[in-house]
Amino acid sequence: MSKKTIIPIGPYHPLQEEPELFKLYCDGEIVKDIKWETGYNHRSIEKLSESKTYDQVFFLVERICGICSTSHPFAFANAVEEIGNIEITDRAKYIRSIIGELERIHSHLLWVGLAGHFLGYNTVFMWAWKYREPVLDLFEMITGNRNSYAMFKVGGVRRDIENVKISIIRKTLSDIRKKTDLLAGAVMDDPVIHARTKGVGILTRQDVIDYAAVGPTARASGVAIDVRKDDPYAAYPLVNWKVITAQAGDVFAKAEVRLLEMYESISIIEQCLNGLEKVKEGEITVKVKEIPEGIGTGRAEAPRGEVFHFVVSDGSNSPARHKIRAPSYVNIATFKKSCIGQTIADATISLAAVDPCYCCTERMAVAYDINSGKRIMNANELIDCSIMRTAEMKKNLINN
Amino acid sequence: MQGARYKTKERGTRNEKRETRNIDTMVIIEKLKENFSSDILEIVTKNEKRIIVTIKPDSIINIAEYLYKTAGLRFIIASALHTKKGFEIHYHFSMDSTGLVLNIHVILDKENPQIESLSNMFNASNWIEREMHELFGINFLNHPNQEKLISDGNWAEGVYPYRKEFK
Amino acid sequence: MAVNLFYFLVFPGLLFAATVGAFLSWFDRKITARVQFRKGPPLLQPFYDFFKLLLVKETILPKHGSPVIFLLAPVLSVFGATTAGIFILLPLFNITTGFRGDLLVIFYLLTIPSFSYIIGSLASANPLAAVGGSREMKLILSYELTFLLFIAGVIMKCGQEFNLYTIIQTQQEGSPFIGSISGVLLFIVGIFCIQAKLALVPFDMPEAEAEITEGIFIEYSGAAYALIKLAKYIMLFILPAFLIALLMNGFKLEGINILWAVLKVIMVVLILTLIRNTNPRIKIKQAVNFFLIWMNLLAVIALVLIAFGY
Amino acid sequence: MGFKDYCFKKSLWVFHFGGASCNNCDIEILDCLTPRHDLERFGILLVGSIRHADVLLVNGSINTRDKDRLLEIYNQAPKPILVVAIGACGCTGGIFAESITFAGPVDKIIPVNAYIPGCPPKPEAIIAGIVKLVNKS
CATH class of the missing domain: 1.20.5 (Single alpha-helices involved in coiled-coils or other helix-helix interfaces)
Known part of the structure; x- marks a missing residue:
């Protein structure tokens, strides 16, 4: 069979919630080449951002991606605060970290569920999403919304976590830890899952360095990069935690890294809650007068990897240039390494393994004439x- | 105790050992000054984790090669700007062992912006160079495949939406 | 003639088998939902689905490819499933057909639905359907030999008897075949063959929703898809019934035994459902290995045991 | 209410089209199917092929590139099909309405039967919206 079949994955495919077209060039069931068409999701956020004030940009970057709706404001806040040399209060730092880590737990649970779904294991999907609900409840209690939290602003956070809520958060967390145990056991001990994911979609260390992959994708291949450790921000230098790595680089290693990271996140939140009890309630913002001229780089570790924001300020009240680099932008490019030579069934789970987020990737502009x-x-x-x-x-x- | 069932089996490797690269933040700046003294126009040190090095556009390949291959820095992304001075590109490199973000800053010609592509050295810059080509019209020499990344068929040739107009 | 038509259309053919199958399909979905901490669909859900597809929805024909074959395939699958159903269910309900070699006919009739799906999917000229079709083909090739060995085992156990009616009678006079070691092995082999024939997880690669978006059925809509659903309902009833007839002494239709008959069917379906909910989908290559090596090995062991009288 | 209508209402199969969205609505739609909300108890299923769909859920702002795809998907769907625009972006364009890639809210491209606003709408709101839609027709 010399003629190659083109298997389209997407743009509207149940494998992914978001539109993206992958063309797998197949010989029988073996993937020989992969090409992608992007652009189904670009909203030219970088351009939009230039027309918004610094306060408004937070709501915009929150909507780059629903799952990372803390990480982008986080990185943007870091960047702007770097330009203005603003030091936020300890309470704000703790609250920011708590929100960031809660988001990581919810995102990883979501990924575990979706990965189960891609493997045709709907029970794991349903279970993981059931256990994810308490995290969303916490979000609703703390921020008032399940998904887009609107917690960040330049110089602090918008809402406080009152001390009365701390015990409720603690209780829910210990619940989540038990559920994570259950899920980790169910996923990691299943021989069929081993057969489906071990040795599949391997990214070597060299590939990771070549493509500059970040986050769990890199850490599963033994590259221990984590912005929270390398370039600490918010409360991360104040608490004690470890960077999780694995060596194999296959889909299983990526799942393992994510599951173990959930435990670290729970522990970080608990330490942050301890810290929160020690600082005075209500001190969540510092007054910011103006953002001076200059450039700022903000980094934050999203569930999928490093989010990078580069802000150029010209002294006015909106950014002159705002460059956003989401983790999936570099991670998606690694498909060229991880998918070729595999069967379609393996390719799909390899595609899913980096937890691709196309919303993050595309923020570009198109201009068109309506009439013609x-x-x-x-x-x-x-x-x-x-x-x-x-x-x-x-x-x-x-x-x- | 916490996470007992899964943790006791110790399937996950947890090591905090980080690769030690012997090049420190300041050392790398010294080395850059030493090796590429004629190519560097300006060095701005905002703090020990944020350094901006302005260089001549012609020397980008050599400096990037030094940073990537010898010093082991990771390429994060490149940001293009359109300012009154012309087209500027910030190449962001990250040194993960120290948290340094090194911005290599070049200023390109207003009329005919072009620069050597880095994609032959590492794949990470492939997409972003295509993107800058689409949005700003910056030409990357020797790029393996400089076709449109996101806007395929979305606007006519020679129109670059991120360019600004200065009076 | 009239009686034959009645057999085919009403009892135990199309209408009866489809109704029971629809309830079993509801049962399957309900159990799945309970395993996943959900409430699950209402009792009449399969009927709503079927009538909605049949009466309300538009049937779209593929633009490229062959519309006639595309539409003929679902009809063929329903026809094959119903005919197989009659041959299985008549002896089960104590109606003798007097047809000696019916086991082999059943064996061939049971493959008709799968083959018609393949033909239909290829006629729809969709690349994903083509992948689904090729996967279904590989799956058939892998499990068919095992299924044949399974039937051969039962035939040997019954003393070279090729007639389903006789097999059931032998068991009802003596003891059910499952009550021996070889019987248990045959039961395991049979369950996995049925799982693959019904294309349930872990053998649902032909329609793998997350990989190739329902694969072989991707282009079907409206009434044509309703017929496929109908064939699936029928298969969900007659395959467990076939297993019960071969190994678990069939149905006895007096007094309390009716309850036993119902329980047997529900139990087999329950096993299928639980298998499908506790396993991820495997790759086609792994499925081929699973049947060609492991299941065949098990079947051969069972055959040897039968030869020695265990 | 006729038998046909009754069956249709009892068995709505949903196809999900995410435009240039931020993913939140997509997740909340999936969330409706998961144990806490469990739409299957009303007979609602998420299907993978547009050929099987009765309801087309559209969320996210529609950009120039999605526009053609949305039209194509709508034309491929077997009629009758109900279209539901979900979220602020699907209803009006939301925060992305000023974007230069924006090609209009959903109702400028295909006819819409119901709007469910919110950013993102909670699963309860999505269910309520679909129930209202079902009761109306």
Whole structure:
């Protein structure tokens, strides 16, 4: 069989919630080459960000990705606070870390569930998502929303975690730990799961360095990078925890790293809660007058890896340039290494193993002409149109 | 105790051992100054973890090669800007053992922005260079495959939405 | 003639088998839901699904490919499943057919639904359906030999008897075949063959939702898909019934024994459901190895044991 | 209410189309199927192929590239099909309405039967929306 079949995965495929088109070039069931078409999800957030004030950008970057809706504001806050040389209060640091780690637990549980679903193991999917609900309840209690938390602002956080809530959080956490044990046992001991995931989608150490992969994808191949440790921010230098690594680089190792990281997250939150009890309630923000001219880089460790924000300020109240690098942007490129030569069944789980998040990856711009359908206008022309329209309206107003 | 059932089996490797690279933050700056003194235009040290090195565009390959191969830094991403000075690119390199973010800053020509591609050295810069080519129209020389990444078929040739206009 | 038509259309053929199968399908979904801490669908859900697809939804024909074959395939699958059902269920309900070699006919009829799915999927000219079709083909190749060995085992146990009615009568006069070591081995082999024939997890690669989006059925909609559902309902009843007829002394239809008959069917379906909920989907290669090596080995061991009278 | 309508309402199969979304709505939709909310008790199933779908859930802002896909998916669906726009982005474009890639909210592209606003709507809101839609028709 010399003719290659093209197997499209996506853009709307149950494998992923988000639109993305992978074309697997297959010979029989073996994947020979992989190509991707992106662009189904770009919303030109980087450009939008330039038209928003620093306070508004938080709500925008929160919506880059629903699952990482803490990590992006986190990195952005780090970047802006670096420009303005702002030191936030201890209480704000603890609260930020607690939200960040809760998000990691919920994201990893979500991934375990989805991975089970991709393996056709719907029971794991349902169980993991059932155990994820208490985390969302905690979020709802702390922030008022299940997903987009709106907790961050320049110079601190928007809401406090009152001391009365701490005991409730503790209780839920110990519950979650028990459930994680159960799930880890069910997943890690299942011989069929071993057969399906061990030795599949291997990324070597060299591949990771070559593609600059980050997060659990890198840590599963023995590259111990974690921004929380390397370039500590918020409360992470104040608590005691370990970076989890595995050596094999296959899908199983990635699952293992994620499951063990959940325990670390639980322990970090517990230490943060202890810290929270020691500092005064209510001191959650510092006053920020203005953001001076300059550049700032903000990094944060999202559940999927390092989030990188680069902000250029020109002294006005909105960023002059805002560059966002989400972890999936580098992790997705590694598919070229991990998928080729495998069967379709293996390729799909390898694709899923890096926990790809296309929402994060694409934030780019497209300009198009509505009438002719031809894409000819660029952003400046659009802005010009807008300026002309404003001028016209002004004229009308004056005339009337 | 906590997580007893799974932890006692010790299947996960937990090591805190981090690779020790002998090059310290300041040492790497010294080395850069020493080896590439004629290529470096300016060094701004914001603090020990954030350093911006402005270089001549022609020397990007040599400096990136030194940082990636000899010093073992990780390429994070590159950010392009369009300012009054022209097109600027910040190449962000991360030194994971110290938390240093080293920005290699180049300023390109206004009319005909072009620079050597780094993609032949490491794959990580492949996508971002394609992206900068689409959005800013910066030309990357010797790029293996400089086609559009995200906007395929979405706008006409020669229109770059992230460019600004300065009066 | 009229009686034959009645057999085919009403009892124990199409209508009866489909109704029982639909209830079993509900049972399967309900148990699945309970395992996953959910409530599960209402009792009449399979009927709603079927009638919605049949009456309400539009049937879309593939643009490329062959519409006639595409539509013929579901009809063929229902026809094959029903015919196989009659041959299995008539002896089970104590109606003798007087047909001596019916086991082999049943064996061939049971493969018709799978083959018609393959034909239908190839006729839809969809790449994912083609992958599903090729997987189904490999799956058939792997489990068919095992299934044949399984039937051969039962035939040997009964003393070279090729007639289902006689096999059931032999068991009802003596003891059920499952009450011996070789019988248990044959039961295990049979359960896995049925699991694969029904394309349930871990053998659901042909329709693997997360990999190839329902694979062989991807292009079916409306009434055509309703017929496929119907064939699946029928298969979900007749395959466990076939296993019960071969190894668990069939049904006795007087007094309390009716309850036993119902319980037997429910038990076999329960085993299938539990297997499907506690395993991930395996790869097609692993499935082929599983049947060609392990299950065949088990079946051969059972045959040897039978030869020595265990 | 006829027999046909009754069957249709009792067995809604859902196909999920995520446009240029932030993923939150997608997750909340999946969340509806999981143990706490369990939509299967109403006969609602998530299906993988548009050919099997009765309801098309659309969330996220629709960008220039998604637009053609959405139309294509809508045309591929066997009729009758109900379209539900989920989340602020699906209903109006939300925070991304100013974006230069934005191609219009869902109802500018295909007819929409129900809107479920929220950013993201809670699973309870999604269920309530679908129940209202079912009771209306």
